[in-house]
Structures are given as C-alpha cells and as structure tokens.
Amino acid sequence: SAVEHxxxxxxxxxxxxxxxxxxxxxxxxxxxxxxESGAILCDGRTLQFSAQEDGLISVNMGQAEVVGMHFTxxxxxxxxxxxxxHAVTWVDDLNxxxxxxxxxxxxxxxxxxxxxxxTFAEKIDDQxxxxxxxxxxxxxxxxxxxxxxxxxxxxxxxxLTVQQLGGQVAIKLVTNE
Numbered sequence: 389s390a391v392e393h394x395x396x397x398x399x400x401x402x403x404x405x406x407x408x409x410x411x412x413x414x415x416x417x418x419x420x421x422x423x424e425s426g427a428i429l430c431d432g433r434t435l436q437f438s439a440q441e442d443g444l445i446s447v448n449m450g451q452a453e454v455v456g457m458h459f460t461x462x463x464x465x466x467x468x469x470x471x472x473x474h475a476v477t478w479v480d481d482l483n484x485x486x487x488x489x490x491x492x493x494x495x496x497x498x499x500x501x502x503x504x505x506x507t508f509a510e511k512i513d514d515q516x517x518x519x520x521x522x523x524x525x526x527x528x529x530x531x532x533x534x535x536x537x538x539x540x541x542x543x544x545x546x547x548l549t550v551q552q553l554g555g556q557v558a559i560k561l562v563t564n565e
Contacts, residue, residue: 393434394426401525409433409471411449411533411557418445433471448562449534452541458499461490466542467504472524474505474538482510482520491522507535509542517543518551530554 397417399407408431417428418437425438428447436448449470456467458475465475475494479485491506506522521535522528531554540548540559548559 392427393429394421394423396429399430401523402527403525405525406431407472407525409449409534411447411537412531413533414447414449415445415533418447431471447533449537452537452561454541458497460497460499461493465494465499465506468538468541470534470537470541472505472534473500473502474507474535475500476507476509476535476539476542479508479510482508482518485520487520487522487528491528495522495524505532505535505538507532507539509539512551514545515547516549516551520553531557533557 395417397413399410399413401407414428414435414437418426428435428437433450438446440446452468452470454466455469458465458467463477465477468474468476485508487508494506495503503524505524507519509517509519511517517539519535519539521532523532531552536550536557536559539550540561546561550557550559
C-alpha cells in the first residue's frame with residue numbers, strides 16, 4: 389500500500405515537460421501547508437518534510453545513488469539518481485564555464501537518451517561547494533535542490549553547504565544503515 393501523504397505535487401518544466409523531482413518545490417509546498425511535518429507525493433515517491441526552528445523547511449529527498457560515470461565535453465561526469473537524473477562534474481572555476489551551452493551538449497549527448505540535469509561544481513572548502521545547474525526542460529537555473537543533493541552525494545560527506553546563485557542550502561546525507 390502507498391505511504392500516506394498530505395498532498396500530491398506535479399511539476400512541469402518551462403518547456404511543458406513533466407519533472408520527476410524538485411527539492412525546492414517540495415520545500416515551498418511544505419511551507420505552504422503550514423504544518424510542522426508531513427508528506428508530499430511526487431511522481432510515485434513520498435517526500436517527508438519538516439519545519440525547522442529557523443522557519444525553513446527541510447525535505448528528505450530520499451537516497452541519492454551514484455549510478456555511473458561518463459566522459460563527455462572533455463569532462464568526467466558522475467551520474468546520480470535522486471528521483472531525477474543528474475550529471476555532476478568538478479571544475480576549478482565556475483566563472484569559466486558556459487553553463488547554457490555546455491549543459492545542452494551534455495544533456496543531449498549519446499550517454500543520456502532521455503536527457504539529464506547537468507551540474508558544474510566548484511569546491512570552496514571541505515564544507516562548501518558552489519554549483520551552477522542546467523536543468524532538463526528549463527535551461528540554466530538559479531537554484532536546484534535535487535542538484536544540491538546530487539552534488540552532496542558525489543562528495544560523500546554527511547553534511548555540506550551548497551551555494552548557488554539563488555542562495556544556499558544545507559544538505560545532510562542520511563544512510564540506510
């Protein structure tokens with residue numbers, strides 16, 4: 389039987405295609421519900437949310453799994469499934485990356501027949517990274533919650549602050565152990 393949920397969320401990208409996950413939308417829906425905690429059904433997955441003491445909303449996006457590696461556009465990409473697929477690569481300087489044009493090339497490469505979200509990550513220090521993301525069906529975006537989670541999974545440490553043009557988010561990886 390399905391896990392109970394408070395609401396079902398459907399996400400549509402700017403191009404009209406359906407998205408299978410969106411961490412930022414889940415946080416917004418959790419906030420709008422005005423509850424201490426609850427559950428959102430999204431594309432067959434149940435996302436648990438909870439209000440934090442600072443008024444922000446935390447969402448459990450589920451297990452992020454590194455499912456492969458691909459080399460394209462001269463870079464090595466880790467492929468991560470977090471309910472939607474992300475290709476994450478490390479760069480020395482995000483200012484030198486053309487996220488729009490390189491994102492399209494990666495997303496439309498032979499490695500990803502159904503396209504992919506593409507994230508470029510720059511390490512700031514051991515606790516922080518800065519990312520820029522090209523989202524499937526959207527293009528370059530100011531913030532992507534699932535990309536932040538996918539990047540944290542690539543780093544593999546339990547807590548990470550992910551900076552984006554649209555703000556920052558604290559990611560905590562939870563293991564199934």
